[in-house]
Amino acid sequence: MKDLRQRYGAYAIVAGASSGLGEEFARQLAAGGMNVVLVARRVDRLERLAAELTEAHGTVNEVVALDLLEPGAVDELMRRTAHLDVGAVVASAGVALAGPLIEHALDDELEVLSLHAAVxxxxxxxxxxxxxxxxxxxxxxxxxxxxxxxxPFQANYAAVKAYVLSLGQALHHELKGQGVDVLVLAPGQTETEGLEKIRGIDFTKMPGGAKMPPPKAVGAALRSLGKRSYVIPGVVNRSADLLGKHVVTRSASARMYGTIIGRALTDGTGSDA
Ligand SMILES: NC(=O)c1ccc[n+]([C@@H]2O[C@H](COP(=O)([O-])OP(=O)(O)OC[C@H]3O[C@@H](n4cnc5c(N)ncnc54)[C@H](OP(=O)(O)O)[C@@H]3O)[C@@H](O)[C@H]2O)c1
Incomplete structure (x- = not known):
């Protein structure tokens, strides 16, 4: 991954860099020689990470504290980075909810939709x-x-992730003739603060093996850039994807997820699903 700066340019923007996958993208992009623009709301974490990356890799990093759900936030990010040779952007800002949709506040579900889709x-x-x-x-x-x-029980989150997948794969084909590599990373359960923060699911009751460490998921993504449109890191996750696409019908897959996640709901509401 040493050639990232040569391939794409001097700066990478990472939205959602204060924890989890975004933080790891920032680390690996800096290891690849790119200066990183770190974007999220928790400025103290971004500043610590910027200093750490400078120390480790000699990169010149910038911190942009932004709530990406605020109107005009992405325009502001573009204005504040217009003077830089930005060659890569990672959209890793995200939140997730689990449990019966109608029991969640609509505004919370709309935030999930806006952050993953509109942003x-x-x-x-x-x-x-x-x-x-x-x-x-x-x-x-x-x-x-x-x-x-x-x-089921991640209805809005899974639906918006399907949107992201479709958008990214289509853009991969639209932009490849113009020298722009678009990649969708589709991780399974990954050891991040974000996963730990999801309320409503007891992950110890979920099948699927061990959670993946972020370096493995991010490494798979950066190695796939320019080679494919879509990467699912991990054999278990890839097998589940193939099963869902080619073996199990869509309705059966929904019933299966409903049963598996229903059993893992911490309030027991889905146990008969
Ligand atoms: N972990 C998994 O198992 C897993 C699996 C599949 C997909 N994903 C996806 O991977 C992406 C990263 O998730 P993660 O697990 O790394 O979660 P995470 O550790 O919670 O990181 C999420 C990042 O998004 C930022 N963020 C959230 N709301 C924001 C807002 N309104 N404005 C700006 N930044 C915001 C957070 O920073 P601040 O709070 O400081 O703003 C944080 O840096 C998400 O799209 C998630 O859906 C994760």
């Missing part, structure tokens, strides 16, 4: 245009291994 679209549109004009660049979007089907 991702704004980043892909804005930087897609900019990268296309300069003739090279990389865009990484984050979907999920559960994006292929309907998923």
């Amino acid at each position: 991702t679209l704004r980043l892909a549109h804005g930087f897609g245009r900019a990268f296309s004009a300069r003739g090279r660049g990389a865009i990484v979007l984050i979907s999920s291994s559960i994006a292929a089907g309907a998923v």
Whole structure:
């Protein structure tokens, strides 16, 4: 991954860099020689990470504290980075909810929808245009291994991850002739603060083996850039994806997810699913 700076340019923007997969993308992009623009709300974490990356790799990093759900936030990010040679953007800002949809506040579900869909679209549109004009660049979007089907008790989250997958794969083909590599990373359960924060599911009751360490998922993504449109890291996750696409019908897959996640709900509401 040493050639990332040569391939794409001097700066990478990572949205959602204060923890989890975004933080790991920042580490690996800096290890690949790119200066990183770290974006999230928790500025103290971003500043610590910026200093750490400078110390480890000699990169010149920038911190942009932004709530990406605020109106105009992506435009502001583009304005604040317009003077930099930005060649890559990673859209890793995200939140997830689990449990029966109608028991969640609608505003919380709308935040999930906006952050994963509208913010991702704004980043892909804005930087897609900019990268296309300069003739090279990389865009990484984050979907999920559960994006292929309907998923009871993660209904809105899984639906919006299907949107991200579709958007990214289509853009991969639209932009490849213009020198822009678009990749969708679709991780399974990955050891992040975000996964730990999801309320409503007891993950010890979920099948699927051990959670993946973020370096493995991010390494798979960066190695796949420019080679394919979509990567699911891990054999177990890839097998589940193939099973869902080619062996089990969509309705059966929804019933299966409903049963598996229903049994793992911490309030027991889905145990008869
Ligand atoms: N972990 C998994 O098992 C897993 C599996 C499949 C897909 N994913 C996807 O991977 C992506 C990253 O998730 P993660 O597990 O790494 O979660 P995480 O550790 O919670 O990281 C999420 C990041 O998003 C930022 N963020 C959240 N809301 C924001 C907002 N309104 N404005 C700006 N930044 C915001 C957070 O920073 P601040 O709070 O500081 O703003 C944080 O840096 C998400 O799209 C998630 O759906 C994760």
